[in-house]
Amino acid sequence: xxxxxxxxxxxxxxxxxxxxxxxxxxxxxxxxxxxxxxxxxxxxxxxxxxxxxxxxxxxxxxxxxxxxxxxxxxxxxxxxxxxxxxxxxxxxxxxxxxxxxxxxxxxxxxxxxxxxxxxxxxxxxxxxxxxxxxxxxxxxxxxxxxxxxxxxxxxxxxxxxxxxxxxxxxxxxxxxxxxxxxxxxxxxxxxxxxxxxxxxxxxxxxxxxxxxxxxxxxxxxxxxxxxxxxxxxxxxxxxxxxxxxxxxxxxxxxxxxxxxxxxxxxxxxxxxxxxxxxxxxxxxxxxxxxxxxxxxxxxxxxxxxxxxxxxxxxxxxxxxxxxxxxxxxxxxxxxxxxxxxxxxxxxxxxxxxxxxxxxxxxxxxxxxxxxxxxxxxxxxxxxxxxxxxxxxxxxxxxxxxxxxxxxxxxxxxxxxxxxxxxxxxxxxxxxxxxxxxxxxxxxxxxxxxxxxxxxxxxxxxxxxxxxxxxxxxxxxxxxxxxxxxxxxxxx
Ligand SMILES: [Zn+2]
Numbered sequence: 001x002x003x004x005x006x007x008x009x010x011x012x013x014x015x016x017x018x019x020x021x022x023x024x025x026x027x028x029x030x031x032x033x034x035x036x037x038x039x040x041x042x043x044x045x046x047x048x049x050x051x052x053x054x055x056x057x058x059x060x061x062x063x064x065x066x067x068x069x070x071x072x073x074x075x076x077x078x079x080x081x082x083x084x085x086x087x088x089x090x091x092x093x094x095x096x097x098x099x100x101x102x103x104x105x106x107x108x109x110x111x112x113x114x115x116x117x118x119x120x121x122x123x124x125x126x127x128x129x130x131x132x133x134x135x136x137x138x139x140x141x142x143x144x145x146x147x148x149x150x151x152x153x154x155x156x157x158x159x160x161x162x163x164x165x166x167x168x169x170x171x172x173x174x175x176x177x178x179x180x181x182x183x184x185x186x187x188x189x190x191x192x193x194x195x196x197x198x199x200x201x202x203x204x205x206x207x208x209x210x211x212x213x214x215x216x217x218x219x220x221x222x223x224x225x226x227x228x229x230x231x232x233x234x235x236x237x238x239x240x241x242x243x244x245x246x247x248x249x250x251x252x253x254x255x256x257x258x259x260x261x262x263x264x265x266x267x268x269x270x271x272x273x274x275x276x277x278x279x280x281x282x283x284x285x286x287x288x289x290x291x292x293x294x295x296x297x298x299x300x301x302x303x304x305x306x307x308x309x310x311x312x313x314x315x316x317x318x319x320x321x322x323x324x325x326x327x328x329x330x331x332x333x334x335x336x337x338x339x340x341x342x343x344x345x346x347x348x349x350x351x352x353x354x355x356x357x358x359x360x361x362x363x364x365x366x367x368x369x370x371x372x373x374x375x376x377x378x379x380x381x382x383x384x385x386x387x388x389x390x391x392x393x394x395x396x397x398x399x400x401x402x403x404x405x406x407x408x409x410x411x412x413x414x415x416x417x418x419x420x421x422x423x424x425x426x427x428x429x430x431x432x433x434x435x436x437x438x439x440x441x442x443x444x445x446x447x448x449x450x451x452x453x454x455x456x457x458x459x460x461x462x463x464x465x466x467x468x469x470x471x472x473x474x475x476x477x478x479x480x481x482x483x484x485x486x487x488x489x490x491x
Pocket of ligand 1: 073
């Protein structure tokens, strides 16, 4: 289907026309061509092929902004002997195959270092690896900060990091108290930086975990009992209260439950500075899928946990109405069977769920899952599909309109989405390095025919040609603005 005058490779400095597709943004859809020069989109309109040095045939396809995954954990170590299976190289390659062209990953504050210096060190560490563009959420640990919160946050703004992730969970490791949370929120408000929050009440989870272990209930199937919905709902409500007092913008990651989504919906009825994210694992996996099987349960351990199926309808409704804004993957893939010095802990979790590193894979499957079971199932409009896989994340995290839309001047991060192919998700065919697929055997419809990142064709006809290191850290935050209120464009 492709036509090319210069062969399959793309240098990133030529002009490319994408022709004959239905161009879909969060705001609407129209049949038109799209012209790219160098790294940017330079025109939308009729008959643009004649202005380009090559063209890509998008007939029968949707032309959409490249996916933005607001939540990934690549090249991420937990404790002494667990590291994610994907580094930035394999993880961003899998993302590209799935139609994602930007990821927001994390830069954890190193002991004795500032937040900004920790972000720069992380950038240095992965500079030769990323195939697509990326940004960081600066992350605090339980150690808090050495420096003054106002100076720390201003330094982040200066280097173009626009979000700080805090934990209300994991006491002793990651959790900060409400005093520090409030100080950070006030500083963030002053610098127009957004606070992202892992919202679970850490003391409640710790107490529930201890009780279960004392009762001998240490098998993987008990992990979800250690993370009751009330722990999530309380922490969401508390973080919203703190953010309102501080006047800062808030992004609640990985919302897993109906009650959590409802808390965000209540807040958003008066305040669009509050936004929430859910993840494919909460939309597509349920406790009922594996019952009492510990072998299956250990593949599903993440926090907040997979919930009962009854929550899924509420999460879909929240996505459709805009009560929840984005779908991020929280991609944190730990091997299930493979054993290496760094990949031991998931197996240890077979005897003690509290020793299992938390996290599940999904960086490649996000768009195909949402297209199939959102758009084709009638739950999401095409525009809302684009919004919650790309545009909303760009707006909330402050990279819009550089990314997240198809407009003149925007980066040419573009997916030509073929809605026809039907296939089954599988470990055998996915591109992540992890040794299992959470959605093994699930049938989906649709995949990228072409993926472009800043004007470079990086995926074509199921081949990825991107070089490691071509991905850049992008500046976030300066453009941050609250999302617009719901419009008729959102069904
Ligand atoms: Zn996460």
